[in-house]
Amino acid sequence: MQQKNGQEKYWKTLLCKFAVLFVIFSGARFLFFCGNYKIFAGQHPWLIFKAFAVGIRFDLATIAIFNLPIWGFWSLPLRLRSWKIFNAIATGWFLVANFLALLVNVIDAKYFSFTFKRMSGEIFGESVLLGEDPYIYVHMLAEYWYIVVGGLALAYALVFAAFKFSLTNKTDGIRKRDFAYFFVSMVLLIVCVRGGLQHKPLKPADANIYAPNIQTVCLVNNSAFNIFHTRKRANLPRYDYFADDDDRLSKISPKHGPGKFCDTCTDFQGKNVFIIILESFSAEYVGALDREFKDLPDTTFTPFLDSLIERSYIFDGFANGTVSIEGLTSMILSIPPLLDIPYIISAYSENVVNSLASILGKDGYKTLFFYGGKRNSCNFGNLVSKAQFDEHYYQYDYDGPSSNIDGWGVYDDEFFQFVARKVDKTKTPFCSVLFSLSSHHPYLYPQRLHGKFPKGSEKLQELIAYTDYSLQKLFETVEQMDWYKNTIFVLVADHIASPRQKYYQNTLGGYSIPIIFFDPNGKLIEKSNEVAQQIDVMPSILDLVGSKHNYFSFGSSLFDRNAPRFAISRKDGIYQLITKDFVCKFDGENVIGLYRRSDFLLENNLVEDPEYFAEKKNLQDFTKAFLQQYGKSLRNNDMVVGD
Numbered sequence: 248m249q250q251k252n253g254q255e256k257y258w259k260t261l262l263c264k265f266a267v268l269f270v271i272f273s274g275a276r277f278l279f280f281c282g283n284y285k286i287f288a289g290q291h292p293w294l295i296f297k298a299f300a301v302g303i304r305f306d307l308a309t310i311a312i313f314n315l316p317i318w319g320f321w322s323l324p325l326r327l328r329s330w331k332i333f334n335a336i337a338t339g340w341f342l343v344a345n346f347l348a349l350l351v352n353v354i355d356a357k358y359f360s361f362t363f364k365r366m367s368g369e370i371f372g373e374s375v376l377l378g379e380d381p382y383i384y385v386h387m388l389a390e391y392w393y394i395v396v397g398g399l400a401l402a403y404a405l406v407f408a409a410f411k412f413s414l415t416n417k418t419d420g421i422r423k424r425d426f427a428y429f430f431v432s433m434v435l436l437i438v439c440v441r442g443g444l445q446h447k448p449l450k451p452a453d454a455n456i457y458a459p460n461i462q463t464v465c466l467v468n469n470s471a472f473n474i475f476h477t478r479k480r481a482n483l484p485r486y487d488y489f490a491d492d493d494d495r496l497s498k499i500s501p502k503h504g505p506g507k508f509c510d511t512c513t514d515f516q517g518k519n520v521f522i523i524i525l526e527s528f529s530a531e532y533v534g535a536l537d538r539e540f541k542d543l544p545d546t547t548f549t550p551f552l553d554s555l556i557e558r559s560y561i562f563d564g565f566a567n568g569t570v571s572i573e574g575l576t577s578m579i580l581s582i583p584p585l586l587d588i589p590y591i592i593s594a595y596s597e598n599v600v601n602s603l604a605s606i607l608g609k610d611g612y613k614t615l616f617f618y619g620g621k622r623n624s625c626n627f628g629n630l631v632s633k634a635q636f637d638e639h640y641y642q643y644d645y646d647g648p649s650s651n652i653d654g655w656g657v658y659d660d661e662f663f664q665f666v667a668r669k670v671d672k673t674k675t676p677f678c679s680v681l682f683s684l685s686s687h688h689p690y691l692y693p694q695r696l697h698g699k700f701p702k703g704s705e706k707l708q709e710l711i712a713y714t715d716y717s718l719q720k721l722f723e724t725v726e727q728m729d730w731y732k733n734t735i736f737v738l739v740a741d742h743i744a745s746p747r748q749k750y751y752q753n754t755l756g757g758y759s760i761p762i763i764f765f766d767p768n769g770k771l772i773e774k775s776n777e778v779a780q781q782i783d784v785m786p787s788i789l790d791l792v793g794s795k796h797n798y799f800s801f802g803s804s805l806f807d808r809n810a811p812r813f814a815i816s817r818k819d820g821i822y823q824l825i826t827k828d829f830v831c832k833f834d835g836e837n838v839i840g841l842y843r844r845s846d847f848l849l850e851n852n853l854v855e856d857p858e859y860f861a862e863k864k865n866l867q868d869f870t871k872a873f874l875q876q877y878g879k880s881l882r883n884n885d886m887v888v889g890d
Contacts, residue, residue: 265310269307269310270404271404272309272348272352275352279465282357282391283465286462297463298459301457304442305442305454308441309348309472310345313348314341319433320337324428324429348471363465363818364818364819367477450476452835454819455820460850464819468819477587477588485878485882489871496872503797503799503800503888505796516793517610517676517793518734519735521678521736521737522578522680522738523718523736523737524574524575525683526685527707527742528552528714528740530761531746531750532707534550536561549711552715552738552761558769559763559764559766559771560763560773563827564759564760564762566742567780568742570589571627571742572589572626575625575682576630578782578784579604582801582886596629596633598881600799601886601888603678603784603789604635604678605635606794606796606798607678607788609796612678613637613674614680617666617669617679618684619645619658621641647662658684660693663718663720663721667725670725671728682741685713686713696713699713700713705747707745735791736764736766737765740760740761742760743759749848762784783802786798789804790804790807799887821834821839824873829862831863831870833871838854
């Protein structure tokens, strides 16, 4: 009887150990909800509850994966499972593996609000989280103290489970029924690792299927689970949908020859190019673009940019990614972020590529890149070097008036003036790329300007207004310079940030950004309703300035009336294709979502509606062809075109 009670107590103790793990990961999901509550504002409580319930499946899979060795060990019908040395090793594994899994979930409770996607395998490369000034981390810990406190409480619960429910010497003998327990335990383990009894194992992309709606997909997923399934340095499936000679492939070939597609804009050959990439400038925060969804009609945080837009050629613009390095890669290499990690840290980063700088360099352009932060921030230095810019300048190259460098680097208004002076000393023609900085957490700007800008519901809005002011001062300076009238200005955001309105919180509005072409001579003025994406920036510039060289680009010139107009992105394993009329979601095998663009909140999925069968088929074929060209080009290192 004593042995029987001992065995029952052993299994109860084992179950208690993993029950506490389940509570811990549920607590991490609650922290995620608290850290991103604005994203879920307006969601019915029942939908939130369902998301938490569905998330149990992802948590159980995470627990099973990270505890696979010790689960099996503690279930063994052998006496060695009670040996102290083996239990010490197993307890160590339990603590370390589950602490790491918990840690990434706690970090993502706030980091998600900057990237809008669960953390993935990119943390095994040169993550954006690494290499920054310690000041950034101290500021974040202080600002998001409630996440820190919650994380510490969950970590304490983990230590409690590790030592309170000790399994050492819990059994004095092994019975026959222990073999049955072991078999049942292994079956449960396999089911949990697979995420259920379905035909294929659970994967991160399945969160899109099981979540109550699009807005709650991120709440369903588990960051540790996501990292495990994207842990390879490049996770590029081999898509071979069509034969190599299929017309559907040739229609979207990434290999382009020189051409002049802009039939109304013929006066830009050989002109300078000045690209300004605006940190976190989603369309939501640009007054002139947020007409339809504007909740504060009499307030704008971008008065200067609004005035510039009225004199520019603008498009229905979309980002290809959700973080800065993806935006920069899309614009200067014309490579969209369809891998699990940024291209520059992927297994394909050594591929031979062309870039906006390398092509214009062959046309006699001097190419420069400016960023007011550190060289290694966000892997910018690696990417810019690969893109073959002639000169690049960062935080410690700044030689202007004394600047109190806080946060990421030099304040925008001061660094922008430094850029103007450097460019003014550059021979023409030139191509200059300026990446703004201050409209990024921790949202700091010079004390001398405090109180000058309107405050909104988000701290970011005040910094958007500050960067807009910095833009105005930049243009006031360069207007006095000889090269100004002979320059095309291109203003594009890198990604969105801190969405407030429901439209910008879903995967359609969540990529909506300004894409603006400005000519000081007034020869580029139009408001186009054509879809544009960041990978279109490079070919559009090459078209405008009349480059004479062949080039490789996954985008196409926005001035080519015959090119297909679309925007592609990838999030949580699902590819999204945006066209003028539809939004299509593709999981690599099938279309799982089809929405009309007029359905702003993506509430009415038409994927099973026979009336839209033809549209679904066409969009599916187009997405497949694009992915096949993308995968083939990267795998075969076939990403340049000879002259």
